[in-house]
Amino acid sequence: MSHLASQSPTSPSTSPASAMTADAIQAAATTSSAALSFLPDDQVRYPQADEEGYFGGFGGRYVPETVIPALQELEAGFSDAVSDPAFVGHLDGLLRDYVGRPSPLYRADRLAAASGLGAVYLKREDLNHTGAHKINNALGQCLLAQRMGKNRVIAETGAGQHGVATATAAALLGMECAVYMGTEDIKRQALNVYKMRLLGAEVVPVSDGGGTLANAVTAALRAWVACVEETFYVMGSAVGPHPYPSIVRHFQSVIGEEMIASIEHDPDVPFPDAVVACVGGGSNAIGTFAPFVAHCDRAHLPLLIGAEAAGLGVDSGKTGASITKGTPGVLHGFYSYLLQDEIGNPLEAYSISAGLDYPGVGPEHAYYHDQGIVRYVPVTDDEALEAFLLCTRSEGIIPAIESAHALAVLPALGRELGSGAVVFLTVSGRGDKDMDIVRERHLGE
Amino acid sequence: MSTLGGRGDGAMPSASMTTGARRLTEAFSRGPALVSYLMAGYPSSSEAREAVRQVVVAGADVIELGVPYADALADGPVIVRAADAARTAALPGRFGLEETIATVALLTRGESAPDAAGAPIAPATSHTAIRVPIVLMTYYNPIRTMGVHEAAHMMADAGVAGVIVPDMPPEAGRGWLEASRPLGIATVFLVAPTSTPERIAKACGASSGFVYCVSSLGVTGERTALAQGIGAHVAAIRAHTDLPVAVGFGISSGEQAHEVARVADGVIVGSGNVRRQADLSELTAFTRSLAEGVHASQG
Numbered sequence: 001m002s003h004l005a006s007q008s009p010t011s012p013s014t015s016p017a018s019a020m021t022a023d024a025i026q027a028a029a030t031t032s033s034a035a036l037s038f039l040p041d042d043q044v045r046y047p048q049a050d051e052e053g054y055f056g057g058f059g060g061r062y063v064p065e066t067v068i069p070a071l072q073e074l075e076a077g078f079s080d081a082v083s084d085p086a087f088v089g090h091l092d093g094l095l096r097d098y099v100g101r102p103s104p105l106y107r108a109d110r111l112a113a114a115s116g117l118g119a120v121y122l123k124r125e126d127l128n129h130t131g132a133h134k135i136n137n138a139l140g141q142c143l144l145a146q147r148m149g150k151n152r153v154i155a156e157t158g159a160g161q162h163g164v165a166t167a168t169a170a171a172l173l174g175m176e177c178a179v180y181m182g183t184e185d186i187k188r189q190a191l192n193v194y195k196m197r198l199l200g201a202e203v204v205p206v207s208d209g210g211g212t213l214a215n216a217v218t219a220a221l222r223a224w225v226a227c228v229e230e231t232f233y234v235m236g237s238a239v240g241p242h243p244y245p246s247i248v249r250h251f252q253s254v255i256g257e258e259m260i261a262s263i264e265h266d267p268d269v270p271f272p273d274a275v276v277a278c279v280g281g282g283s284n285a286i287g288t289f290a291p292f293v294a295h296c297d298r299a300h301l302p303l304l305i306g307a308e309a310a311g312l313g314v315d316s317g318k319t320g321a322s323i324t325k326g327t328p329g330v331l332h333g334f335y336s337y338l339l340q341d342e343i344g345n346p347l348e349a350y351s352i353s354a355g356l357d358y359p360g361v362g363p364e365h366a367y368y369h370d371q372g373i374v375r376y377v378p379v380t381d382d383e384a385l386e387a388f389l390l391c392t393r394s395e396g397i398i399p400a401i402e403s404a405h406a407l408a409v410l411p412a413l414g415r416e417l418g419s420g421a422v423v424f425l426t427v428s429g430r431g432d433k434d435m436d437i438v439r440e441r442h443l444g445e
Numbered sequence: 446m447s448t449l450g451g452r453g454d455g456a457m458p459s460a461s462m463t464t465g466a467r468r469l470t471e472a473f474s475r476g477p478a479l480v481s482y483l484m485a486g487y488p489s490s491s492e493a494r495e496a497v498r499q500v501v502v503a504g505a506d507v508i509e510l511g512v513p514y515a516d517a518l519a520d521g522p523v524i525v526r527a528a529d530a531a532r533t534a535a536l537p538g539r540f541g542l543e544e545t546i547a548t549v550a551l552l553t554r555g556e557s558a559p560d561a562a563g564a565p566i567a568p569a570t571s572h573t574a575i576r577v578p579i580v581l582m583t584y585y586n587p588i589r590t591m592g593v594h595e596a597a598h599m600m601a602d603a604g605v606a607g608v609i610v611p612d613m614p615p616e617a618g619r620g621w622l623e624a625s626r627p628l629g630i631a632t633v634f635l636v637a638p639t640s641t642p643e644r645i646a647k648a649c650g651a652s653s654g655f656v657y658c659v660s661s662l663g664v665t666g667e668r669t670a671l672a673q674g675i676g677a678h679v680a681a682i683r684a685h686t687d688l689p690v691a692v693g694f695g696i697s698s699g700e701q702a703h704e705v706a707r708v709a710d711g712v713i714v715g716s717g718n719v720r721r722q723a724d725l726s727e728l729t730a731f732t733r734s735l736a737e738g739v740h741a742s743q744g
Contacts, residue, residue, distance in 0.1 A: 344590030
């Protein structure tokens with residue numbers, strides 16, 4: 001494939017498990033799984049944060065001194081783990097047999113036709129165990145926690161997908177788990193709250209501020225400062241103090257790596273003209289985009305598009321579009337684009353989607369934005385709901401409202417790129433959790 | 446003009462003659478010092494200033510003035526609630542770093558007229574200038590938003606002695622230090638119970654005025670029991686610096702203050718004050734008991 005700058009010598013396997021011998025599977029799960037890894041290998045050049053955790057000036061560590069040693073320990077523990085074949089093999093085995101990876105890259109022809117595009121390939125993260133991309137990262141971090149000798153994890157959650165994924169990984173690995181969740185989100189996402197409790201996690205309600213994701217992150221960080229010595233903080237998005245953005249990017253890069261493996265190994269899958277993902281904190285998007293940035297020459301990079309939550313509109317005062325409407329600032333331990341008032345207080349973000357109403361965005365996205373590597377576009381609640389319905393009725397796939405923000409970009413892309421264009425789009429999760437919200441809106445009635 | 450200055454005030458050089466760092470170090474030089482944290486703008490701008498004056502009269506040696514901020518990551522519920530109240534009580538709806546610096550200016554210069562918010566009658570002490578050093582406790586983003594140079598100049602003009610920025614570890618503080626050091630503003634870094642010897646050395650090396658020893662894990666707030674091993678923790682810090690070491694987080698009674706003052710150069714009390722900040726008689730009685738506890742350790 002000419003657009004791919006460096007052919008990965010150890011590409012993720014796309015061969016079905018049934019074609020492998022029992023010995024090969026055993027080897028993959030225990031010792032040398034390099035040839036089967038879903039995770040990025042070190043032959044490929046990913047953008048790296050500098051020594052202090054900055055991607056082109058964004059990122060860093062703005063946290064109380066109490067947790068700095070834990071972040072240093074995490075940095076060392078992470079770098080040690082990802083170079084350990086046993087760790088990589090264990091995670092790969094779980095990604096395959098427990099999560100169900102690789103996730104399909106499905107050609108959605110009716111959606112493409114409705115959008116005026118040549119082909120739309122949906123990366124089906126919604127088919128993962130627990131219903132979203134969040135499990136890729138939660139499993140990776142919980143395994144890392146266990147490897148570092150910590151048997152208790154805490155996490156924040158917005159829509160509840162990261163909370164459910166973390167509670168799931170904790171149940172699987174026999175770990176103690178507490179999830180911080182805003183009271184407004186607890187109301188919006190009752191099903192996920194029940195799932196977390198069923199899985200044995202403690203759900204800690206956070207009533208500060210608007211009772212949404214940003215408040216949950218603050219509460220979880222505050223709690224972490226008190227128990228940092230025995231507790232591992234499983235950060236759910238590509239945000240937070242260094243090294244979290246890099247760790248989350250690493251574990252989510254399976255998404256884009258698999259897309260690239262499909263291009264390399266499946267002659268029917270063309271190289272895309274554009275790649276689309278939704279961006280809140282930005283974990284599924286960074287996992288989608290970063291592998292293309294790593295594998296492709298800049299001149300041959302597909303058009304990368306991040307769909308931000310515009311809420312009621314970027315100028316309505318009720319928005320989550322931190323790149324479009326934000327200015328650089330510090331929140332939750334990192335420096336990036338941020339919705340803030342003129343004296344530096346973070347503002348409350350709004351979106352119909354509980355996973356996107358975050359006032360900041362991951363530092364690597366801020367860097368991609370400044371470098372012109374990714375185009376970030378705002379998508380309103382109404383546009384997302386329209387795309388939600390279109391995807392549901394044209395493909396029989398009910399996406400998460402978060403993912404519907406990415407889908408909403410397609411018609412405009414059709415107009416811009418024309419009817420021959422090929423688009424890859426990450427469906428970050430499934431819409432089961434959003435049934436109450438769409439029912440309230442009488443969607444499709 | 447009379448002055449409110451705590452112990453040994455007669456020997457204190459004026460703000461214009463010396464740097465904030467030296468004024469702070471001075472404040473710890475006559476035996477253990479009481480560092481009293483209050484929230485600026487709470488319950489109102491003028492009441493907060495009066496609280497500062499009263500606390501100084503009651504025995505505080507250093508004032509730490511909190512800047513109201515919407516995402517106080519290192520603070521517990523008492524301070525968070527006061528910050529939210531200060532931000533929302535102020536008209537036209539903004540009370541932040543700039544307003545806090547203006548508060549310091551009014552305190553260090555003395556007030557001759559009712560403030561702009563229209564406090565009807567100036568309190569009895571309002572014409573007097575505060576001479577004990579005042580440090581600001583602010584999160585990093587308000588400083589960054591104002592601009593490090595602008596913030597440093599405004600602070601210097603107002604007579605701010607130093608700053609404590611709980612989410613700015615030394616690595617993140619370079620730009621601020623470059624802007625503030627030449628103007629004589631001290632920056633106090635924090636050392637945590639989890640800090641390694643390397644981290645302690647780094648925090649001590651970057652600090653001026655004093656070093657803030659965080660007594661225990663967690664956010665700010667009153668604790669019923671003092672953390673174990675504070676003496677050893679302070680000793681570990683003293684191995685790296687000649688600066689005074691003040692201990693904070695979780696100290697909420699005269700007895701606890703006394704205990705800490707036996708091993709440290711200063712005792713920092715925050716949430717216990719802020720909880721009483723709206724009731725001046727309660728606040729001053731509390732401060733007197735803390736000051737007795739701290740100053741009785743002078744030996």
